[in-house]
Structures are given as structure tokens and as C-alpha cells.
Amino acid sequence: MVERADITPAAAGPAEDRGRRGREGEARVANTASGRHRRTDDSDERGPVIDEPGARPRAVEPEGAAGAGNEGPGAGEKSPESGPGERRRPAARAERLEKHYGEGEAKVTALAGVDVELAAGEFTAIMGPSGSGKSTLMHCLAGLDRPSSGEVYIGETPLSGMSDREATELRRDRLGFIFQSFNLVPSLSAAENITLPSDIAGRRVDKDFFVEVTERLGLAGRLDHRPSELSGGQQQRVACARALVARPELVFGDEPTGSLDSNSSKEVLGILRSAVDDDGQTVVVVTHDPSVAARADRVLFLTDGRIVEELTEPGLEAISRVMTDIERS
Numbered sequence: 001m002v003e004r005a006d007i008t009p010a011a012a013g014p015a016e017d018r019g020r021r022g023r024e025g026e027a028r029v030a031n032t033a034s035g036r037h038r039r040t041d042d043s044d045e046r047g048p049v050i051d052e053p054g055a056r057p058r059a060v061e062p063e064g065a066a067g068a069g070n071e072g073p074g075a076g077e078k079s080p081e082s083g084p085g086e087r088r089r090p091a092a093r094a095e096r097l098e099k100h101y102g103e104g105e106a107k108v109t110a111l112a113g114v115d116v117e118l119a120a121g122e123f124t125a126i127m128g129p130s131g132s133g134k135s136t137l138m139h140c141l142a143g144l145d146r147p148s149s150g151e152v153y154i155g156e157t158p159l160s161g162m163s164d165r166e167a168t169e170l171r172r173d174r175l176g177f178i179f180q181s182f183n184l185v186p187s188l189s190a191a192e193n194i195t196l197p198s199d200i201a202g203r204r205v206d207k208d209f210f211v212e213v214t215e216r217l218g219l220a221g222r223l224d225h226r227p228s229e230l231s232g233g234q235q236q237r238v239a240c241a242r243a244l245v246a247r248p249e250l251v252f253g254d255e256p257t258g259s260l261d262s263n264s265s266k267e268v269l270g271i272l273r274s275a276v277d278d279d280g281q282t283v284v285v286v287t288h289d290p291s292v293a294a295r296a297d298r299v300l301f302l303t304d305g306r307i308v309e310e311l312t313e314p315g316l317e318a319i320s321r322v323m324t325d326i327e328r329s
Contacts, residue, residue, distance in 0.1 A: 088119040088120050088121055088122065089119070089120050089155075090117040090118060090119060090120065090153070090155075091118050091119065091120040091121075091154075091155065091249055091250050091282040092117075092118045092141050092152070092153060092154050092155070092250055092282075092284075093116065093117040093118065093152070093153050094114055094115060094116050094137070094140065094141060094147075094150060094151070094152050094153075095115055095150055095151045095152075095153075096113050096114075096115060096149065096150040096151070097111050097113065097114040097115070097116075097137070097140060097147050097149075097150035097151075097152065098111050098112060098113055098114075098147060098148045098149045098150050099111040099133070099136050099140060099145070099147050099148050099305075100148045109304075109305050110133045110136040110305055111133050111136055111137060111140065111147065111150075111305045112133075112304065112305035112306050113150070113306070114133075114137060114150075114305070114306065114307060116137075116300065116307060118141070118250070118282065118284055119282075119298075120249075120280075120282050121276065121280050121281070121282055122276065122282060122283075122297045122298060123272065123273060123276045123282075123283045123284075123285075123295065123296045123297045123298075124283070124284045124285075124296055124297065124298045124299075124300065125284075125285050125286075125287055125292065125293035125295075125296035125298070125299045125300070126138060126284065126285070126286045126287070126299075126300050126302065127286075127287060127288065127290075127293055127299055127300070127301050127302070127319070127323065128301055128302035128303055128326070129303065129326060129327055130288075132302040132303050132304065132305070133302050133304070133305040133306075134286045134302045135254060135286050136305075137286075137302065138252055138254060138284065138286045139254075140152055141252070141284070142171065142175060142177070142250075142252045143159050143162075143167045143170060143171050143175070144171070146159075154170065154174060154175070154249065154250070155174075155249060157170070172197055172200065172201055173201055174248055174249045174250070175248050175249065175250050175251075175252060176197075176242070176243030176244060176246060176248035176250070176251040176252070177243055177251070177252050177253075177254075178236070178239050178240055178243050178251065178252070178253040178254075178256040179239070179253075179254050179255075179256070180254060180255040180256065180258040180259050181259070182227070182232075182235045182236055182238070182239045183239065184227040184235055184238060184239065185227075186226065186227055186228060187226070188226070189223065189224050189225060189226055190219060190222050190223050190224070190225055190226075190227075190230065190234075190238045190241075191214075191223040191224065193227070193238055193242055194210070194214070194223075194238060194241045194242045194245055195210070195242075195245065196242065197242065197246055198245070198246050203246070205245060205246075206245075206247070209245060209247070210245050213241050213244050213245050214241055214245075216271065216274065217237040217238075217240060217241050217267075217271055218234075218237065218267075219234070219237055219238065219241060222234055222238075231264075232259060232260060232261075232264065233260055233261070233263070233264030233267065233268075236256065236257075236259075236260055236264065236268055237267065237268065237271070239256075240256075240268060240271050240272070244271075244275050244279075244281065247279075247281070248281070249282065250281075250282045250283075250284060251272070251275065251281060251282065251283045251284070252284050252285070253272070253283065253284070253285035253286070254285075254286050255285075255286060255287060255288070256268060256272070256285055256287075257269065257287070257289065257292055258287075258288075258289075265289075265291075265292070269292060269295045272285070272295070273295050276297075290316055290319040290320045290323060291316060293314065293319050294314060294315065294316040294319055296314070297312065297313065298310065298311070298312050298313075298314075299311045299312075299314050299319060299322075301322055301323070301326060303326055303329075308326065309322050309326070
């Protein structure tokens with residue numbers, strides 16, 4: 001737990017320079033293992049993205065041949081840089097993932113044999129029409145729902161066979177979540193909401209990183225306020241800080257900008273983009289908004305429980321075109 005005097009901006013010195021992770025010349029390799037969908041590179045349509053808070057120009061990266069992933073650092077550390085011809089270690093992966101609801105004639109298939117890897121230190125967006133299985137896929141990857149068959153790994157840890165308590169501890173200790181509904185505790189201050197997962201786990205909060213994240217989010221003057229005293233955008237920023245401050249291995253967002261206005265949405269996206277670029281964190285979001293997906297390194301498109309398309313370094317026009325094609329098919 002962090003004492004109140006330790007997390008006020010006046011109590012902390014300048015945030016440590018964590019360095020920006022150079023991205024030019026790295027290889028971008030499709031990590032999806034199934035071979036059931038095709039990959040489309042739209043790098044030359046994208047161009048640098050620098051118009052929103054926390055964004056930075058993103059260089060076009062040449063594709064390399066897939067190589068064996070190297071085991072990277074654990075939670076709270078940056079993933080090692082990948083050279084040409086190499087790929088980043090997977091932060092999570094799914095193998096032959098299926099999810100069914102109901103039985104017999106009432107049986108509904110939400111996921112139909114999905115194989116996918118999510119590279120560490122990348123921003124991945126998942127898109128698809130309503131009922132395509134995108135939220136189900138994220139919930140299974142995050143251990144919030146159990147698949148009917150197949151396996152999910154967080155790093156090298158399989159989720160199958162875990163008890164409810166073990167799954168809860170894994171989510172608490174290794175994952176972060178941002179939901180459309182914020183899920184803040186009304187009786188706690190913003191600062192207490194941010195540190196709550198670490199407090200429950202009995203972990204000390206990195207005071208310098210706490211100050212860095214909350215200042216970057218524009219929350220320095222709102223840390224003593226309860227959720228009812230904050231705007232919707234400020235509440236979502238508190239939810240972002242809660243997910244990021246503990247330095248989880250993965251941050252999952254389920255429509256994280258769905259209830260925000262355009263300005264607040266841009267701020268939240270800038271924060272998530274910066275978490276990847278500056279802090280080496282891994283972010284996965286489900287969204288229906290092409291402008292949100294355009295901030296990602298990689299976009300996966302689902303239809304009828306299958307990944308049918310993938311874009312890397314996507315542009316808004318390319319994303320919109322794929323979604324239009326999917327909805328027409």
C-alpha cells in the first residue's frame with residue numbers, strides 16, 4: 001500500500017527516464033498459428049500517428065521470417081527487442097480454442113477452433129460484427145471465461161486445470177483490466193482505487209511509477225476525489241491507471257472507450273499507446289470502432305467464431321474496408 005504522502009506529486013522527484021523503445025527496423029511477424037486467415041499489411045497507408053496524446057510516429061517495419069521466440073522478462077519488465085527474422089515472445093496464446101453455449105439444437109458456437117498468439121510489448125485490437133465471438137475470445141484469453149475445449153496460456157502458464165482461486169490470483173497478479181463501465185469502488189478515492197489490486201495482493205506500489213502514470217493521465221489533482229466527483233473521462237483514466245500501475249503482463253480492454261466522448265477517447269487511447277511504446281506493456285482491446293483499432297500494432301477480425309483477417313500497422317481506411325467486406329459477406 002502506498003501512503004497518501006507518498007503519492008502526491010509534490011512528494012516525488014522527476015520520473016525516471018524509461019527510454020522509448022526504438023521500433024524502426026524491427027521485424028513484424030504474424031503470430032497467428034492457425035493458417036486459417038490471411039494477413040494484410042497496410043503500412044504504407046498508415047503513416048505516423050502523432051495527433052493524439054501519448055502517440056508517437058510509428059515506423060514501417062519490414063516483415064521477417066518467424067523464428068523461435070526468446071523468453072523475455074517477467075511482469076514489470078520490458079520485453080527484449082526483436083531483431084530482423086525474429087519474433088517477440090508471446091504474452092498469451094490460444095490453441096484450438098472452442099466455446100459453445102447450450103446443447104443439442106440450441107447449441108451456439110461462439111469460438112470455432114481459434115489459434116492465435118499475442119506478442120509481448122504490442123497493442124492488439126480485436127474487431128468483428130456483433131456476435132462474432134470477439135468478446136468471448138478476450139474473456140477466454142483473460143481467464144474470465146472457460147473455453148469448452150482447447151488451451152489458453154498466459155506466458156507459459158496454461159489456464160486449464162486451474163481452480164477458481166488460482167485463476168483469480170493469476171488475474172490479480174499478472175493481468176490488468178479496463179472495462180467500459182469503469183468498475184470503480186464508489187467509497188474509495190481515485191488513489192485508493194488505483195492501488196486496490198496491489199493492496200489486496202499485499203504488493204508494494206512503485207511510488208515513482210505511480211506518480212508518472214497519474215501525472216501522464218492528468219490525475220495528479222484528482223487523487224483524493226471519489227468516483228462520483230469525477231467526470232466519465234476522469235473515471236476511465238482512473239481505471240486505466242489501476243490497470244497500468246501494477247505493471248501487469250497484459251492489459252485487457254473491453255470497449256474501453258465505448259462510453260466516452262471523442263476527446264476522452266483520444267486521451268485514453270494515447271495512454272494505452274504510451275503504455276506499449278514507453279513502458280513495454282502488452283495491450284489487447286476489443287472494439288467496434290475503426291479509429292480505436294487504428295492505434296494498434298495489429299488488428300484481428302473475427303466472423304462466426306473464427307479469425308478471418310489480420311492487419312499489421314493498419315490504417316483507418318484499410319480497417320474500415322475490411323469491416324465493410326466482412327459485413328457484406
